[in-house]
Amino acid sequence: NAGVMQNPRHLVRRRGQEARLRCSPMKGHSHVYWYRQLPEEGLKFMVYLQKENIIDESGMPKERFSAEFPKEGPSILRIQQVVRGDSAAYFCASSPQGWNTGELFFGEGSRLTVL
Amino acid sequence: SQQGEEDPQALSIQEGENATMNCSYKTSINNLQWYRQNSGRGLVHLILIRSNEREKHSGRLRVTLDTSKKSSSLLITASRAADTASYFCATERTQGGSEKLVFGKGMKLTVNP
Numbered sequence: 001n002a003g004v005m006q007n008p009r010h011l012v013r014r015r016g017q018e019a020r021l022r023c024s025p026m027k028g029h030s031h032v033y034w035y036r037q038l039p040e041e042g043l044k045f046m047v048y049l050q051k052e053n054i055i056d057e058s059g060m061p062k063e064r065f066s067a068e069f070p071k072e073g074p075s076i077l078r079i080q081q082v083v084r085g086d087s088a089a090y091f092c093a094s095s096p097q098g099w100n101t102g103e104l105f106f107g108e109g110s111r112l113t114v115l
Numbered sequence: 116s117q118q119g120e121e122d123p124q125a126l127s128i129q130e131g132e133n134a135t136m137n138c139s140y141k142t143s144i145n146n147l148q149w150y151r152q153n154s155g156r157g158l159v160h161l162i163l164i165r166s167n168e169r170e171k172h173s174g175r176l177r178v179t180l181d182t183s184k185k186s187s188s189l190l191i192t193a194s195r196a197a198d199t200a201s202y203f204c205a206t207e208r209t210q211g212g213s214e215k216l217v218f219g220k221g222m223k224l225t226v227n228p
Contacts, residue, residue: 004157035218042203042218043158056213091157099207099214103148103160 002027004094005074006107014115019079019086021110025094032075033104034067037089046090048098049075055098082114121204121222129227134191136222138204139184145207145214147180149189152201152221161189161202196228 005024013019025032030051035043045059049069060067064082069075079086089111093104122137138147146165150158164171164180164187171178177190191198201221207214 033216040220042220045215045217048213048215056215058211058213093158099145099216103163104158104216106150106157106159108157 004029004092004105004107006090006092006110008110009108010111010113012113012115013082015083016081019082019112021077021079021090021092021112022074023077023092023094023107024074025092026105029094029096029105031095031098032069033093033095034075034077035091035093037091037109039088043091046077050098079112082112084114087112087114121202121219123222124220125223125225127225127227128194130194130196132194132226134194134198134224134226136189136202136204136224138187138189138219140187140204140206141185142206142208142210144182145209147178147187148205148207148216149176149178149187150203150205150218152203154200158203191224194224194226196226198224198226200224 007022032049034046037043047060047067048056052071064080066078089109091109093106095104120139148163149161151161152158162173162178164178175192180187201223203218203221205216205218207216
């Protein structure tokens, strides 16, 4: 049973480029969550998605960031025109049901470095 | 406001000793969870305690929850070097009309062999 798969594990981008982070949830999980972690910090909620729907994007910056979870394929977190402040670890988690039903299963994260 | 503040920020102990980590929060919660993160890795769920529970055990882990004081503690007994990691408490609550799992900044535990 594969866990939550994230790729790439490491991504280096120059300012102004685009970053695309992918997340395949655990088998049977239809709920996906994206969190961002700055060095020595906790995780900050960004967005919660179900298949083809954004349930809660209250933690997403209004500009440059977008997320999707299509009917087929992985969830994608897209950051356009990256800036140095976007450098962070981005974690995806999944669960079989939504909030208040138990633990989240996390991937190993995608570490974005913006030069 | 910061939800899920772990205390202390860092703890260094010897193998075999017990480690206690505390977590405080500010608003009503549905449940509280503890996660562990090894350096450079993802988070791993340790234990969940619901708002109507006071104590829970899992192996060498013991979690307490005091909703009147809005605080929780995680006790790791007979610590091992392999327990060295960052530990996060996360509170599941309603914020802005929607539910979320909100993480604290974490606490670094070092267990010296």
